[in-house]
Amino acid sequence: MVTDSRQKPEKRRGANRGRSPASNQARSYLDHHRKVAKDSAQRLWRSPVASMMTWMVMGVALALPVALLLLLGSLQGVSAGWENSARITAYLSLDVPVEQARELASEIDGDGRVLSVELVDRDQALAEFRVSSGLDDALDFLDDNPLPHTLLVTPEDNARSADGVQALVTFMEGMDAVERVQVDLGWLQRLNAITDILARAIWALALLLGAAVILVIGNTVRLSIENRRDEILVAKLVGGTDAFVRRPFLYTGAWFGLGGGVVAWVLIQVSLWWLNGPIERLASLYQSEFVIHGPGFDGALALIITAMVLGWLGAWVAVKRHLDDIEPGDIAGG
Secondary structure, eight states: OOOHOOOOOOHHHHHHHSSSSSHHHHHHHHHHHHHHHHHHHHHHSSSSSHHHHHHHHHHHHHHHHHHHHHHHHHHHHHHHHHHHTTEEEEEEEETOOOHHHHHHHHHHHHHHTTTEEEHHHHHHHHHHHHHOOOOOHHHTTSSSOOOOEEEEEOOOOOOOHHHHHHHHHHHHSSSSSSSEEOOOHHHHHHHHHHHHHHHHHHHHHHHHHHHHHHHHHHHHHHHHHHHHHHHHHHHHTTTTOOHHHHHHHHHHHHHHHHHHHHHHHHHHHHHHHHHHHHHHHHHHHHOOOOOOOOOOHHHHHHHHHHHHHHHHHHHHHHHHHHHHGTTTTHHOOO
């Protein structure tokens, strides 16, 4: 029994001896990170008004470009749908018989860029016009049908673009029996050009607001550095490295970014909720399915991570600029 009681402490000493210095150092490193992160968060909560003001400034600066990008993405999606539903209308010459019109429709339908061709003969067109216009009495005075045979051409998916549609228009305009080809893509091309300009403007605005966020966080962290000047001097006097001294302020910037990202997400959700009602009513008047989609889970996560990176970067800029000015020799100078 005495021998057994002596062996147990030996095993404990062996276990302690078996733990490598590298693992102890890593454990100490992680423990310090957890402690600093917790302490930085508690410092923010001790001054809720100042922290909330910084979070609101960050939230507004981040929410504005993100909301504009969501609006632009929804607008581009709707314009893409209009472009995909574009059809080409080919009007044939008045002297073209219906048999030749059918042959022409078959020839166009055989092109690999064409999904389908619908022939609307002149008699059918006049009957539809008579029903839709309400001019029965006036049309009875016509000696001949003034309407031509019409081909409604729907392009394939890979040809439903401005360039693809224009190539089909050129192809059909070269046919002898075709009098005129009509496709109204000019306004859509102008809309796409406008959205491209808006996209660049929004990205420029996002870069400017991102720089503003970095400056705001940098100024806030600079004030924190000045308030903790004595603490920094003591840490450097006892041998604290630059990374050791810098770490709390970097976590402060990251926490500011986290709060700003959450505030930005809340502002975006509230704005979309407030705007979706009028937008849906306006879209229904134009028989459109236009709706602004929210950022979703992935978008919200990307927004918060981006905000934390900006907060960390702002803190790093402030620390790099001002922490080197604080040296232990300042105590003697004071």
